[in-house]
Amino acid sequence: MRVVGNVHSMGLGGFTGQPVEIQGNIGQGLPKFTVSGSVDASLREAKDRVRAAIVNSGFKFPELAVTVALAPAQLRKEGSGFDLGMALSLLIAGGQAATERLRGTVFLGELALDGRVRAVRGVLPLLLAARDHGFVRAVVPVANLREAALVDELEVGGAQSLSQVVAWLAGDGALDSVSDDPVPPAPSVPDMADVVGQSAARQALEVAAAGGHHVLMVGPPGIGKTMLAARLPGILPELDPAESLQVTAIHSVAGTLPDTHPLITVPPFVAPHHSVSAAALLGGGTGMARPGAVSRAHRGVLFLDECAEMGAKVLDGLRQPLEEGEIRLSRRDGDTKYPARFLLLLAANPCPCAPAHDIDCVCSSVVRRRYLGKLSGPLLDRVDIRVQMEPPGPTMLLTGQGEPSAAIAARVATARAQARERWREQGWTTNAEVPGNALRQDFPLSRAALAPIERYLRDGRITARGADRALRLAWTLNDLRGGTSPELDDVAQALMYRDRNF
Template identity: 40%
Template sequence: MYTEVKSAIVVGVDGVGITVEVDISSGIPQIAVVGLPDSAVRESVDRVRSAIRNSGFQFPLERITINLAPAAIRKEGTSLDLAIAAGLLQASGQLETDLTQMLLIGELSLDGTVRPIHGVLAMMQYAKQSGFSKMILPAGNEHEARMLSGMDICSITHLSELKELTFQTSESLKTQSDLVSNEPTSMLDLTDIVGQQEAKRALLIAAAGRHNIIVSGPPGVGKTMLMRRLPTILPELSELEALEVMKIYSVAGKLSLSDSTLKRQPPFRAPHHSISTAGLIGGGGNPKPGEVTLSHHGVLFLDELPEFSRQVLELLRQPLEERAVTISRARHHITFPASFMLAASCNPCPCGYHGFATEQTSCTCTHQMIQRYRSKLSGPLLDRIDIQLDIGRPQTLVHNTQDLAYSSKELKAKVLKAIAIQQQRYHSEPYSYNSELPSSALKVYAPIPKEGAALLEHAFNKLGLSMRGYNRIIKIARTIADIEGNDSIQLPHIAEAIQYRKLDLF
């Protein structure tokens, strides 16, 4: 007897539909699984056999052929276990439940328990887009089902529950706690930092235009504190952005049972400098998203940037330019989204005091040590970082009224105002922020006055800027103009933008 059941797997960060075809015919008892399965899928036969027997069913002792279509896609993971078991039970006449227009996903244990899997949100999104009206999934993944509306969900804990299915809409699964944001209120605020108004102003510009930023300075001046407070002035994610971020975290297996609502706070990732290339960019035999993808629509903070491997840092070039990462393997290519803000910090030298010596502290590094330290940051990488700033010790240790003016609440209001201007300006374009402006659009959306052009040309020759650096100054000036509420770029905006390229002589 022949039957087929619909299921899904994850490829990259997207759900892909798989049809599980089961044919049972007379012959010597044996099982053949075809359709390019990996070892985890092949092993599912043993899990399914034990799960069926321990759930009160009989495992068919005949010739069984299981095909996973389409055969051109390599099947990886354990999400097909439940669909394979359901197909065997239907083909052997032990399950009369109509599984048409249902998508089944889940891993089986030997006793028939249905275990949770990774990537359920991506598979649910595929099911909704493909017209499936119902979905059967592990009870352990029910919290993810609450995030996506418009689906009838049946969460089960055991294979035997396939005999009698009870569906609920994903909306009805929401509890009162789901209707209230479970995101903790951030206790961080820029007013925690004494002084550093110039750096706070740079953070404002970076957040308003989604510009990459790096801050250099001696130890203990507040570089890390500044960057960790950057998310406090960023706008909340839209529903579409939040769903995309949660889908990525679902695939990476980083959703907890408490994550039952869409989180609107932009992600903030701060990996250690010992991270590998696969950990930062993504990869592996079955490519998984790395930190640049986990930072999608958020901030990737690299503290002590020169301490990272140069090989790792150079891999940032593609995602910084293309806002995506493409990982190529022999059988397929996978593209992960990676639209993030890069925030970084560094010292001016290995000891940290070059150019910032005091009576108590002085630089002990030789010229060769400083050059070796700085050479870890290549010119092409620094060229892709819009705002480059040097900061020193604060002049006073007492909070003043200027510190209150640079609170996270005050700066976030300015960021929201500037972003609203940009979204209105670019409403018909495929981009939304000034940092994303292509060179061809600069003359249209960021024209510069004649006196500003003369100043830019002087800076171009004096600082030895590249054309990329030249264009980024114009984009920063456009953001400053938006913050100030000006329709056009003025000379002071260009002058301020130029001073944020201080590390071009690094």
């Protein structure tokens, strides 16, 4: 009887996959099942699943001292993805499974009590890392097969049950392969053509998309802020292959990947409720730190509706990801980092009573000021565009359709290409990323164009940082009209986007 069985699996250390060696051991002694090797409480439940799955698949669970050790010890192991590997390691140790196909193969999967193999989170980043560590094959839950197949140069097989995997190891049975059925078309992003009127807000979103600027929309409820917001991804450029894979990997770890369309190619739209907790917005929670809304919105749009209702502490948590493009989460065993570079779209009612028509507002002027005042300071400092939305007039409602997203997206793409070309040497991709001193020193504007900014500064109507933001916006307006350098009109319009006191 073989007493030791070694099986390869993969575990997540934050956002990066790492090889995990699972060693099943059957020794002399009283029947006892121990799992060791820096395992989380969640993994202790794995014992019940592994034992039941082995027995219910028609194999024998050894009535001896059974140990499963997971290495390396410094990696904290969590979740249910090691179940399959643990069960196999014991079957191999007990001589109930063959070993020839173990070499170069990683195994992922949760076991149901009846031996079925269930989907797990994080398959994409785990397998990308497995390939980079030299593994050539992966056995994954059949439900994760499409996602697993996104990894180039890795052979993947889908497992429905523990007994299917054991049969495959013995060479008398196949694993499931990725179906050749064409992937159904991805659900389409809603179109800007559905939005009637709201030309100022539509234009603001076009500018935001072109330059990567954050936006605040203020207006009464029911005016279409949410409708517009949901259409912003449709005018942003599609993700390039590398971004696509990264965004998909984040959603894989978050457990929010649609199983019919594993590869995310459209910028994600994430809209948490204003009562969202800091952990849900930023990421974290007990055990494995899950990516929060800021990371799920990576390379897409984070829409915070009724943001004035959000807790100050929660809003404050956005500062670090806005500055660094990633979020750092503290954990017991060190920090985890997730990417978090998103376009922030804030929306707010003008006041707490939020009537449909401003004239019906019952709030005092102090209350009104305080309401949006909560947003001021460091957070709003990063919001280049502020737009006031008014109810559309009666004629607006009759004018039918708005311009379709495809037409706007084409202008956005052209403007982005122009900006990228200009900042190519410095490596910035959008105007919003360009630091103020670079704007002022390396790409100076004509005196005539700068005149309104200088006047605003002199009058104390904007701060120096506000002036930089207006400059960035002016460049985007310039790119949208295909100019070579911002002119007076671009600067004046940029100042209008900045110069709003709500």
